[in-house]
Amino acid sequence: MSFRLAAYAVCLDDDRVLLAHYRGSHWTLPGGKVEPGEDPYDTVTRELSEETGLEGSVTRLLGVDSRVIPAAEALAGAEHHNVGVFYLVRVTGGLLRAEPDGETAVSVWTPRAEVTGLARSGLVDVGLALARDEPATGHVAPVPVGGLVRH
Template sequence: MSFRLAAYAVCLDHDRVLLAHYRGAHWTLPGGKVEHGEDPYDTVIREVHEETGCDGEVGRLLGVDSRVIPAAEALAGAPHQNVGVFYLVRITGGTLRPEANGETAASVWTPLPAVAGLPRSGLVDVGLSLARDRPLTGHVAPVAVGGLVRH
């Protein structure tokens, strides 16, 4: 089984959330892999800047999500575990732009009611649930995958 530790930003502005669109794929939260020896706190700020062109600051830890993607649904064809650390991040500057030489084709402030109609990663639903409910445990129930929601 492969394993990935990642950090994700939930960036909210009133009734909008900042989403990143992967080239030819779905919408997701800005974020990505924690490099060896890197703190997830630093990762989320780095990833927000790399993927969106914006600067941000962490407001608070929202929670942690761990999911195993079955081999039949994993891109590599083998079971994969993703552990995501979710932070509430406030955008402090910069200009939205595509990721330079990267996988993020666009970043867009999206009205919260419109999110349900987008093809998106389940990470979006997890992050929004953590931000909305702020569970004391920092954990929410698994998100069902299917329809517009992907791993």
């Protein structure tokens, strides 16, 4: 089984959320892999900048999501365990752009009401639920995968 620790930014602006689109795939939250020796707190703003061109400041920790993706559904074809640390991040500057030579084709501010109609990672739903519900435990129920929701 492979393992990945990642940090994700939930950036909200009134009724909009910042989403990133993987090239030829689906929508997700800006974020990515925590590098060896890196603090997830630092990862989230680094990834936000790399993927979107925007600078941000962590407002607060929202929670943690742990999911095991079955081999039949994993991109690499092997069972995969992803642990995601979610932060509420306030955008402080920069210019929205695609990731140069990266996996993010475009990032856009999306009305929250339109999110359910998008092909998206379940991470989007987890991040929005954490921001909306602010659970004391920092944990929300797993998001069912199927239809427009992917791993």
